Amino acid sequence: MKKYLLTLLAAxxxxxxxxxxxxxxxxxxxxxxxxxxxxxxxxxxxNGVLTAQVTILNDSKSNLVSYRFKWIGKNGMTVxxxxxxxxxxxxxxxxxxxxxxxxxxxATDFRFELxxxx
Amino acid sequence: xxxxxxTKTLQLSAFTLSVALLAACSxxxxxxxxxxxxxxxxxxxxxxxxxxxxxxxxxxxLQSKAIxxxxxxxxxxxxxxxxxxxxYIDTRVITDKIRTQLMKSGQVRFAVSVSEMQNQTxxxxxxxxxxxxxxxxxxxxxNMQGAQYRIEGSIASIVKNTKDVKDVYYVFNLxxxxxxxxxxEWADEKEIRKTATR
Numbered sequence: 001m002k003k004y005l006l007t008l009l010a011a012x013x014x015x016x017x018x019x020x021x022x023x024x025x026x027x028x029x030x031x032x033x034x035x036x037x038x039x040x041x042x043x044x045x046x047n048g049v050l051t052a053q054v055t056i057l058n059d060s061k062s063n064l065v066s067y068r069f070k071w072i073g074k075n076g077m078t079v080x081x082x083x084x085x086x087x088x089x090x091x092x093x094x095x096x097x098x099x100x101x102x103x104x105x106x107a108t109d110f111r112f113e114l115x116x117x118x
Numbered sequence: 119x120x121x122x123x124x125t126k127t128l129q130l131s132a133f134t135l136s137v138a139l140l141a142a143c144s145x146x147x148x149x150x151x152x153x154x155x156x157x158x159x160x161x162x163x164x165x166x167x168x169x170x171x172x173x174x175x176x177x178x179x180l181q182s183k184a185i186x187x188x189x190x191x192x193x194x195x196x197x198x199x200x201x202x203x204x205x206y207i208d209t210r211v212i213t214d215k216i217r218t219q220l221m222k223s224g225q226v227r228f229a230v231s232v233s234e235m236q237n238q239t240x241x242x243x244x245x246x247x248x249x250x251x252x253x254x255x256x257x258x259x260x261n262m263q264g265a266q267y268r269i270e271g272s273i274a275s276i277v278k279n280t281k282d283v284k285d286v287y288y289v290f291n292l293x294x295x296x297x298x299x300x301x302x303e304w305a306d307e308k309e310i311r312k313t314a315t316r
Contacts (some may be wrong), residue, residue: 047180047187050183080222084154087156103177104223104224117158
């Protein structure tokens, strides 16, 4: 009986862990952005619209980085056209909080894209 | 022996000639770029500034109480955005971009602005006064809906130049004004700094 309960608990825990994507899964990197670390990612439904907040930390060199959000609605479909790349200046050792607001109330999820720019 | 070197030099010269010809024939190339990419040609007003401003203003406006708090989609019209910088900036493009993004969100309805009224009145005049249209299908004059709010703003810049550095700072201000009460319902600003080193 105990064994059965333990295996059931482990199965539930595994299922719970797999359903929430990690910060790494939600970040899409292009170009050379290895010096930028994502330290925090959270979202909230505010005024009927999804608001996302990402905190990034610049580890090493002063990198020219641009970001954008990809907003995902029902069935994993992207809600709008691609956003414009927005450049952000993060000094060495500096953290910056990046906020994004979804363009429509249909967005229920988001991905954070990072790219370098010349 | 002499024949071998002769053919070798002939082959080599033929090869170099063909390479030179190919290099000369390939002139300037045209490639399509990414319209959303960051543009860093110079420190003047550019496409990335336009995109950043329009997006920031749109998202902020969608969160305002006037837009998100009202049951029906409020009716808004575009008024002037003054260009207070020393550069040529088409501010109409910024407000058109904001209007397009707001329309796509489905949260706001737009009425024709002052610059588009000419087309609107001409169309109404044509339908009502020319006598060519069936009476039941005419868009009648006197039924236009007035806008409850208007969007207006300004863009200003501070430019500083030295021998090696050009620093440009833009600040874009946008306001949502209630047409009837004259109150400001929402205001936001977007700051951009660009630095060019020689």
